[in-house]
Amino acid sequence: MPRDDASLVSRAPAKSRRDAAEMSNERVARVLDDVADMIDLGGEGTFRAVTYRAAARAIRDLREPLGVYRDQGRLTEIEKVGPSVSAVIVELLDTGTAKRYEELVARTPPGLLDLLRVPGVGPATARTIYENLKITTIEELEDAAREGRLQQLPKIQAKTAERILQSIEQLRRRSGRSLVHHALRDAGTVLAYLREHAPAARLEIAGSLRRMAETIGDIDVLAATEAPPRAVHDVFAAYPEVERVLARGETKTTVVLRSGQQVDLRTVAPASWGAALIYFTGSKEHNVRLRHVALTRGLLLNEYGLYRVGEESGPALAGATEEDVYGALEMSWIPPELREDRGEIDAALAHRLPVLVRRPDIKGDLHTHSDWTDGRDSLEAMARRAKQLGYEYVALTDHSISLGMAKGMTVDRIRERNAVLERLDRDLRPFRVFSGCEVNIRADGALDYEDEVLLLFDVVTASIHSAMHQPKDVMTRRIVGAMRNPLIDAISHPTGRLLERRDAYEVDVDELIRVSAETGCRLEVNGGPERLDLADVSVRRAIAAGAPLVINSDAHAIGELEWMEFGVANARRGWATAAAVENTKPLDAMLAHIERRRRSERPR
DNA sequence: GCCGTTTTCGGCCCGACTGTTTTCAGTCG
Secondary structure, rough: OHHHHHHHHHOOOOOOOOHOOOOHHHHOOOOOOHHHHHHHHHHHHHHHHHHHHHHHHHHHHHOHHHHHHHHOOOHOOOOOOHHHHHHHHHHHHOOOHHHHHHHHHHHHHHHHHHHOOOOOHHHHHHHHHHHOOOOOHHHHHHHHHHOOOOOHOOOOHHHHHHHHHHHHHHHHHHHOEEEEEHHHHHHHHHHHHHHHHOOOEEEEHHHHOOOOEEEEEEEEEEEEEOOOOHHHHHHHHHHOOEEEEEEEEOOOOEEEEEEOOEEEEEEEEEHHHHHHHHHHHHHHHHHHHHHHHHHHEEEEEOOOOOEEEOOOOOOOHHHHHHHHHHOOOOOOOOOOOHHHOOOHHHHHOOOOOOEOOOOHOOOEEEEEEOOOOOOOOOOHHHHHHHHHHOOEEEEEEEOOOOHHHHHHHHHHHHHHHHHHHHHHHHHHOOOOEEEEEEEEEOOOOOOOOOHHHHHOOOEEEEEOOOOOOOOOOHHHHHHHHHOOOOOOOOOOOOOEEOOOOOOOOOOOOOHHHHHHHOOEEEEEEEEOOOOOOOOOOHHHHHOOOOOEEEEOOOOOOOOHHHHHHHHHHHHHHOOOOOHHHHOOOHHHHHHHHHHHHOOOOOOO
């Protein structure tokens, strides 16, 4: 979802009848989130805001459209949806807006919601800033901070003003790109619709989504058809989720969906399918290098095919499939995840591309959460789904004690939880269920638990959840300290970045890689679509240095276990083979690892 | 605003961290 969705104007509910009839769960959830923000800004009961936010989240987790719940009179069965919220939802579904929402909009200064997007600025600060300086835009906030006006306000001094300026800069660098799971969801529904209705021989997603890039710009859809492509484009433009058509030509249509996602459809003849798929998959840099390789052989490559220079109007040497085109250039076929001009073309010319890790290579997920802390499903539901997904084992790694927000586990609760896990472990054999923990690394570098408590677990991953603004050397020492404890198996989301939301904290990743290779403490490739941490380039450096990796979903609900796929894609983008990833190893290797850990057998 | 009873209000996740404060408010997760 593009970032500018966050502005008040673009987030306002749709007014037309047609929109109202089809207001999506996401759209309703966003209005409820706005209501919560505006309640906070107005200073009326914060718990009311908490409820709206909780309802929005529950709605995002629904598996059916809200319309179905309304029609069956089941709206109040949704968590946190009572009489008031359900009335708002019904109004939204029926009319596209709601009185409660309109009233709040009317008395909230336009643009004030935007101030909340600045990390470090919450409702109280936003209100102070507005009441004293009448500031309602991020631009005005920036000016005021630069001119020193901000720090004349109560509770705001130089340091706070400085932090606000930094946050605004971060915000500026955000690009309005979508996270991969959002883009994938939109792409899936578009593709399903086209496959059912459009007269096309082939349909595929191309572009950054096919390359499984960290974040996605437009969704590119490629269609092959013998017939004149007009009919395909007509069907596409009539897709019910289309909000507006930006461009409409003979072979290309660009639309914006209700979700805010832009989608391009292009059509080609089947004989050009492979060449077009390469061209529209990119990256641009990959294509440039590829065309250069073609030219050195006296060939010309474009989206229609591969030709001898000067014979572009004649028959193509290749073009129907990607394999044909790469083959005609005497190269191996290149997996889309590698097409970034980072050496893959030379490797393909030498037929020395690595065999990349695949999702079925993964034997177990070692970072998952249950409703014992901040997850949304039970230990049993998580374990059973993990088994269904074809793994040999799973570790439930709920949060440690200091994450109050996540109901961190006391020693008593750890023992109680272990009893449940032991029963599951017996019941689901030969599948194995391990007791794990995501232990917090505190500001001073200490772990939340003493070693004797860490020994209550089979699998422990450590991570940073607080004090993210420490200097680089302090932060690095903090993490390295955890890595040198042989009871710590891995470091989760090693840089703490949240894509499109928060930069990585200052940390010497190369030092983490070095210590990882030295101690065997693994570095996690986190599959959470808003983390994908480590970044692909760091994954590649880790592999080169011989640092052991582990790919995890960090799932907080059963549906999120499939985020493993994103972690695998990210590892592939970092050229990872199965051998570089520890949790591709089978159960007996995992059991041996747990046994070694129990005896603390690891270089420190 | 919801929830779950101790059925008609009181509690709602709560601790760490930061910056501004000498005891706490705001933000975050």
